[in-house]
Amino acid sequence: MATPTHLTCLCALIYEPASLLSSSALPFKCCICHCNTCRRTTGALGTWYAILKGRPSDKSMSNTTAYKTSEKYTRFFCKQCGCNVFVRSERDGRWLACAGIVEIDDKQTENGTRDEKNLNVAQVEFHEYVGDARDGGFAPYLTRLGGKNVPCFASEPDDGAGQMSEAELLELKDQGRDTVSDERGEMMDVACHCGGVQLHIAPPAHNEKSEGWYVPQDRSKYSARLCCCRSCRLTLGFSLQPWTYIPPAHIFTKQGELVLFGPRAKDTVQIVKLKHYQSSDSVLRSFCSTCGATVFFQSFERPDVIDLSVGVVRSRADNARVEEWLQWDRNEVSMRHEAVDCELVEAWLGG
Ligand SMILES: [Zn+2]
Ligand SMILES: [Zn+2]
Ligand SMILES: [Zn+2]
Ligand SMILES: [Zn+2]
Incomplete structure (x- = not known):
C-alpha cells in the first residue's frame, strides 16, 4: 500500500x-x-x-x-x-x-x-x-x-x-465526433477562466503524406492524449493532464499575431497574463497568472509541436472533449509508468 x-x-x-x-x-x-x-x-x-x-x-x-x-x-x-x-x-x-x-x-x-x-x-x-x-x-x-x-x-x-x-x-x-467543420467554427478558440489568455488555433494542415506521432488518422483534427507524468501532475495539480498537439505556426493571439515559442518566449511579453516556468533546460510550461489555468507545455527539443491543455479550449458546441476538433488517443496515455491513479487510466483506455 x-x-x-x-x-x-x-x-x-x-x-x-x-x-x-x-x-x-x-x-x-x-x-x-x-x-x-x-x-x-x-x-x-x-x-x-x-x-x-x-x-x-x-x-x-x-x-x-x-x-x-x-x-x-x-x-x-x-x-x-x-x-x-x-x-x-x-x-x-x-x-x-x-x-x-x-x-x-x-x-x-x-x-x-x-x-x-x-x-x-x-x-x-x-x-x-x-x-x-x-x-x-x-x-x-x-x-x-x-x-x-x-x-x-x-x-x-x-x-x-x-x-x-x-x-x-x-x-x-x-457527442461532437461527427460534427462537420462549419459547425466547429473557422478557428479553435482558447480562453482560460478569467479570459486573460485567449488564443485562436488555425485548423490542421496535415495531408496524406503527414507523419509523426501527433498526426491523427482523421487529418481534419488535432490529436489529443492524457499524460500521467509526475511533472505534468505537479504543474496541473491533477494526475491526468489532457494535451492536444499543435504546430506553433497555427497558434495565434486574440489580435491575430503568431504566438512566440522557443527559448525566447520566457523573456518576451506578448500575452501579458501568460506566465512561464522553465522546469528544465529544454522545457517551458506556461499558465495564466490571474486564474492559474495551465496553457502550454513546450520542449525546445521538439519545436515542431506545442502541447495545449484541453481544459481551456472553448468549444462552440459546449463540448469538453472537443471532438469536433480533436481526435483522442485512447490506445495509450503518455508516461503510464508514472501514473498514480491507475483505475482512472485503465477505465479511460478500456471504457
Ligand atoms: Zn507529462
Ligand atoms: Zn510551484
Ligand atoms: Zn486566466
Ligand atoms: Zn467544479
Missing part, C-alpha cells in the same frame, strides 16, 4: 507535510468535478480534491495567488510554477488540496517496483457537474472503476438533478 509523504507543487515553493491531510489512508474517497469553472481555471478535464485538516502554512500560502471564482470557492495556485494547489470553501471554511499534489511513497513492494495495477491515490465515488459540457467530458469513460459502477450526476448529487442513465452516458460518448 502506498502512503502519502507530503504535498508539493513542481517548483516546491508549496510544500506541506502529509499530516495536513485529514486522512493518511490511501486511496482517499472523492468525487470528480467536471464543471466549466474547474476546467477553465485549471486546464484539466476534471478535478478532484483531498480534504485538509486546516489552512496550509503561511509559508506555502505566501507563495500562492488567490483566485475567487464565486461566493462559494477561492482557488489558490503556485505563483511560480502555476500548479493548482488548494481550494477554500467559503461556505464552511474547509480547505481542500488538489489531489495531484499529494506525493506518495510508491516503492512499497518488496523488489522496489511500483504496484501499477493497485496504485490509486484517489477513490472516485461519483462524478458531478457532468451536465456542464454537452459531451460530459471524460466522465462517460470513467463510470466503472475498480469493478464498481460510479454514478454520474448532471450537477450535484443532492440538488434533485438525479443520476444520469446508461443510455444518456452512451449518447455523451458520441
